[in-house]
Amino acid sequence: GQQLNQSPQSMFIQEGEDVSMNCTSSSIFNTWLWYKQDPGEGPVLLIALYKAGELTSNGRLTAQFGITRKDSFLNISASIPSDVGIYFCAGQANFGNEKLTFGTGTRLTIIP
Amino acid sequence: DAGVIQSPRHEVTEMGQEVTLRCKPISGHDYLFWYRQTMMRGLELLIYFNNNVPIDDSGMPEDRFSAKMPNASFSTLKIQPSEPRDSAVYFCASSPFTTGHHLSGNTIYFGEGSWLTVV
Numbered sequence: 058g059q060q061l062n063q064s065p066q067s068m069f070i071q072e073g074e075d076v077s078m079n080c081t082s083s084s085i086f087n088t089w090l091w092y093k094q095d096p097g098e099g100p101v102l103l104i105a106l107y108k109a110g111e112l113t114s115n116g117r118l119t120a121q122f123g124i125t126r127k128d129s130f131l132n133i134s135a136s137i138p139s140d141v142g143i144y145f146c147a148g149q150a151n152f153g154n155e156k157l158t159f160g161t162g163t164r165l166t167i168i169p
Numbered sequence: 170d171a172g173v174i175q176s177p178r179h180e181v182t183e184m185g186q187e188v189t190l191r192c193k194p195i196s197g198h199d200y201l202f203w204y205r206q207t208m209m210r211g212l213e214l215l216i217y218f219n220n221n222v223p224i225d226d227s228g229m230p231e232d233r234f235s236a237k238m239p240n241a242s243f244s245t246l247k248i249q250p251s252e253p254r255d256s257a258v259y260f261c262a263s264s265p266f267t268t269g270h271h272l273s274g275n276t277i278y279f280g281e282g283s284w285l286t287v288v
Contacts, residue, residue, distance in 0.1 A: 090276065099173075099260050099279030100212070145212065147277075156225065157277060159212040 063146055063160030071168050076133040078144060078163040086148030089122050089129040090157065094143045103144075104131070133165075141167050171195070173280035175261050181286045187249040190283045192261030193242055200264040202277060203236055203246050207257045215259075218244065251287045258282040 063080045070076060080089070088107055092100035104115050106122035106129060113120055119132045129148075133140055146160040174193040182188055194201045202217040216226040221238045229236070233252070238244040248255055262279045 092279075097281075099262075099281050102276050102278065105276050156214055156217070161211050 061146060061148055061158055061160040063163055065163060066161065067164040067166070069166045069168060070136060072136060072138060074136055076136055076140070076165060077130060079128060079130040080146035080148070080160045081128045082148055082158075083127070084150065085126040086150055086158075087126070088149035089120070090147040090149075091118075091120050091129070091131045092145045092147060094145065094162075096142070100145055136165075136167055138167055138169070141165055173261055173263050173278055175259075175280035175283050177283055178281065179284045179286075181288065182251055184252055184287055185250045186287075187247065188251045188255075188285060188287075190246040190259050190261075190285070192244045192246070192280060194244070194261070194263030195265075195278060196242070198263035198265050198278075199241075200277075201238060201244050202260075202262040202264070203244070204260040204262060204279075205257045206260060206282070212260075215246070248285075251285075253287045256286050258284050 061080050061082050090105050091103045093103050094100045103118055104113050104120040106113055106120055109122055109126050110124050111122040117134045121130055123129055129146055143162045143164050145162050147157040149157050173195055176191045199220050200217060203215040204212050205215055206212045213228055215228045216236045217224055218238045221241060234248055236246045246259060260279050260282045262277045264277045
């Protein structure tokens with residue numbers, strides 16, 4: 058089946074630093090989504106990407122849909138303490154098929 | 170606007186007992202999903218419904234698991250009998266209807282999860 062490899066698995070950074078994480082797939086996806094999960098909560102959608110090459114920003118967050126349709130990245134600029142959490146990428150392979158495949162997550166820890 | 174509502178938030182039960190998890194999707198959303206999250210396996214899709222009809226249950230681990238959606242505003246996930254390996258966080262999620270092939274409206278919104286511990 059399809060798999061999403063997300064890296065890095067964990068990150069320890071200082072407040073104010075920029076963050077970059079990515080997701081790669083063994084097959085093509087037509088939609089990429091990035092979610093954040095806070096402790097004890099469900100994943101919350103951050104950014105959705107629907108077109109190869111698309112670059113989308115949401116505040117300090119920027120995500121891109123790779124040209125090959127097999128990868129995506131998420132950048133966070135000037136990190137702040139509330140950015141702590143687990144970030145998941147998710148891909149959807151087929152239009153009209155609602156199934157999402159989730160990455161393994163990137164755990165972000167910010168050192169004061 | 171209320172999000173996806175799940176109950177119970179936490180449940181501890183003994184092995185062999187029946188567990189029922191409940192979900193109320195966002196009003197107007199046509200798709201409902203049940204996911205399970207564990208440290209070992211991450212987020213796994215168990216089953217999803219479209220307009221109350223189960224579309225894909227290939228992720229349901231075994232016959233002990235069943236899910237129903239009797240109407241557009243309610244779904245249950247049942248485990249009978251429960252086993253310790255079923256301990257996980259179970260998320261319900263919903264998504265609005267999409268028209269055509271462009272999925273600009275097709276984002277999935279998660280509930281806060283039901284934290285199940287089977288001892």
